[in-house]
Amino acid sequence: MSDRIFNFAAGPCTLPLPALEKAQSEFVNYQGLGTSIIEQSHRGKAYDAVHNEAIANLRSLLNVPEDFDILLLHGGATLQFVSIPMNLAKEGQSADYILTGAWSKKAAAEGKRVPGYKVIWTNEDEKFTRMPLAADIKPSDNASYVHLCSNETIGGIEVQEYPDCGNVPLIIDASSHIMSQPIPFDKVSMVYAGAQKNLGPAGLGVVIIKKSLVESANMDIPAFLSYKTHADNGSMYNTPPVFSIYMMKLTLDWVKENGGVTGMSALADQRSKLIYDAIDSSEGWYNCPVDKNSRSRMNIVWRLPSEDLEKKFIAEATEAGFSGLKGHRSVGGVRASMYNAMPVEGAAALAKFMADFKKNNS
Numbered sequence: 001m002s003d004r005i006f007n008f009a010a011g012p013c014t015l016p017l018p019a020l021e022k023a024q025s026e027f028v029n030y031q032g033l034g035t036s037i038i039e040q041s042h043r044g045k046a047y048d049a050v051h052n053e054a055i056a057n058l059r060s061l062l063n064v065p066e067d068f069d070i071l072l073l074h075g076g077a078t079l080q081f082v083s084i085p086m087n088l089a090k091e092g093q094s095a096d097y098i099l100t101g102a103w104s105k106k107a108a109a110e111g112k113r114v115p116g117y118k119v120i121w122t123n124e125d126e127k128f129t130r131m132p133l134a135a136d137i138k139p140s141d142n143a144s145y146v147h148l149c150s151n152e153t154i155g156g157i158e159v160q161e162y163p164d165c166g167n168v169p170l171i172i173d174a175s176s177h178i179m180s181q182p183i184p185f186d187k188v189s190m191v192y193a194g195a196q197k198n199l200g201p202a203g204l205g206v207v208i209i210k211k212s213l214v215e216s217a218n219m220d221i222p223a224f225l226s227y228k229t230h231a232d233n234g235s236m237y238n239t240p241p242v243f244s245i246y247m248m249k250l251t252l253d254w255v256k257e258n259g260g261v262t263g264m265s266a267l268a269d270q271r272s273k274l275i276y277d278a279i280d281s282s283e284g285w286y287n288c289p290v291d292k293n294s295r296s297r298m299n300i301v302w303r304l305p306s307e308d309l310e311k312k313f314i315a316e317a318t319e320a321g322f323s324g325l326k327g328h329r330s331v332g333g334v335r336a337s338m339y340n341a342m343p344v345e346g347a348a349a350l351a352k353f354m355a356d357f358k359k360n361n362s
């Protein structure tokens, strides 16, 4: 497998090699059944075990309390942008949004459909270069929920302090940093994530939601979009995305074998320090526009002195075996996405490439 490259893509992205190899080795004939797992009935014994183990892995790794349901849904994180206001925005109450970048704005675009839509904090005027502090966040008196994107994948900022919203449910989009740090379930009532950054293949959405929130959700909505439907049916109301769930199970087995969330957090520290050190030691030649206190450990963004140099950097990096470094089309520059499965050696090699590139071009 020495022909694997260092893939810094924002998502879909690097998955753990042992998980890929395990899938490969058992793919054609799963556990002697004479079929692959994706050819088995989703109501059969073999898939049922995969489904339950995937959920059990999520629960144990993230220390999910008993009074939370774990739902495995179609539609990635984006469907949740829609489902949240449909299920949880109450008549006569506000739906509070914190705007910290491109993804929270996309979530808010669906929130706007309810009459109570309200932006309670934004720093768009500072170009989304920092996250709010806990003390900055004051939910409306009558809010149905507060929505926060806890790691902005495009802007490269990550929440450091979770706001305390009191009795108002706090909902977080943790798509791009789930499993890299503990989730404070004492402050958070719902967490959701698209799987394709830290958990597995695209298409799967993971929703971890307080049972009381499911019970009090709006019921006069299409059954497929109702959290209650999926909670009551163990995420088997219809055929679940079986391949994505199977791959997530294998990915989480790998997380477990590598120290769980504590292990993943330590790796994220090591990787991100290597790249931020390369930026900070360049005396401004590499420039990360993000406030130091909000720097993401998963998505690191930076600029070079000119767009021509950025193009050259990306071209030479690609040649050297680093892929996916082009910044998002909306912001330009360079972005290194380093999710749980990115080996520390990948970050070390990129840091060295950055130092060499600067030497040769400044």
Ligand SMILES: *Cc1c(COP(=O)(O)O)cnc(C)c1O
Pocket: 011, 075, 076, 077, 078, 079, 103, 149, 151, 152, 153, 173, 174, 175, 176, 194, 195, 196, 202, 203
């Ligand atoms: C990638 C991403 C999404 C979108 O996920 P899909 O699975 O493509 O719907 C939403 N929010 C954040 C923070 C993301 O990084």
